[in-house]
Amino acid sequence: DTGVSQNPRHKITKRGQNVTFRCDPISEHNRLYWYRQTLGQGPEFLTYFQNEAQLEKSRLLSDRFSAERPKGSFSTLEIQRTEQGDSAMYLCASSLLRGGTNTEAFFGQGTRLTVV
Amino acid sequence: DQQVKQNSPSLSVQEGRISILNCDYTNSMFDYFLWYKKYPAEGPTFLISISSIKDKNEDGRFTVFLNKSAKHLSLHIVPSQPGDSAVYFCAASEGNDMRFGAGTRLTVKP
Numbered sequence: 163d164t165g166v167s168q169n170p171r172h173k174i175t176k177r178g179q180n181v182t183f184r185c186d187p188i189s190e191h192n193r194l195y196w197y198r199q200t201l202g203q204g205p206e207f208l209t210y211f212q213n214e215a216q217l218e219k220s221r222l223l224s225d226r227f228s229a230e231r232p233k234g235s236f237s238t239l240e241i242q243r244t245e246q247g248d249s250a251m252y253l254c255a256s257s258l259l260r261g262g263t264n265t266e267a268f269f270g271q272g273t274r275l276t277v278v
Numbered sequence: 279d280q281q282v283k284q285n286s287p288s289l290s291v292q293e294g295r296i297s298i299l300n301c302d303y304t305n306s307m308f309d310y311f312l313w314y315k316k317y318p319a320e321g322p323t324f325l326i327s328i329s330s331i332k333d334k335n336e337d338g339r340f341t342v343f344l345n346k347s348a349k350h351l352s353l354h355i356v357p358s359q360p361g362d363s364a365v366y367f368c369a370a371s372e373g374n375d376m377r378f379g380a381g382t383r384l385t386v387k388p
Contacts, residue, residue, distance in 0.1 A: 166321070168321075195375065195376070197378075202287075202380070202381075203380050203381075204282075204284075204367050204378035204379050204380045204381050205322065205367070205378045206378070207375045207376065207377060207378075210375050218375055220375075253321055253322070255321075255376075266312055266324045266327050267312075267324070267376060268324060269314075269321035269322045269323070269324075270321050271319075271320055271321045272320075272321050
């Protein structure tokens with residue numbers, strides 16, 4: 163296991179199309195996070211899962227965004243009817259909650275989305 | 279709402295000198311703080327962390343200081359090296375999601 167893996171690395175799509183990104187976390191990690199980062203900003207929290215349960219969603223996550231982690235392993239983030247404002251780097255991270263204590267999160271390399 | 283703030287967008291330091299990156303937070307419930315380093319076209323890489331029960335954590339050239347009363351943390355890099363040039367993000371967690379600052383771009387000049 164070499165870390166958090168995200169696919170694709172880059173995605174260019176036309177406005178109005180749907181896109182789906184995949185994240186494979188570190189295998190023993192039970193927490194998985196999605197963040198969005200735009201130029202000059204830090205990562206903005208979108209949502210996170212503990213195992214297969216989606217425990218929190220940011221208000222940034224509009225109805226066009228949906229995330230799943232069906233078996234508590236990999237996760238997908240889908241954006242429907244993409245808009246130009248969705249263009250950003252989408253980052254996935256995973257961490258291990260052990261004994262009620264969270265550990266550091268490890269990030270994937272991100273998926274850069276460009277909506278034209 | 280920006281719960282984690284890095285007020286200096288950039289910092290330039292001479293090689294061999296100390297780099298000090300600062301971060302302020304507003305949520306007193308945060309109990310775990312982290313620093314990440316990010317190179318272009320890569321995801322953030324974990325650097326060092328500190329629990330709220332401590333006020334200092336050191337790992338080689340990197341030391342993180344936490345001042346809970348001031349809701350302030352800082353990252354000290356000494357001696358700074360050109361390879362340290364990157365964007366540094368501080369993050370804070372209260373056990374669930376992590377909140378990030380906007381980042382400080384550190385440039386270490388040879």
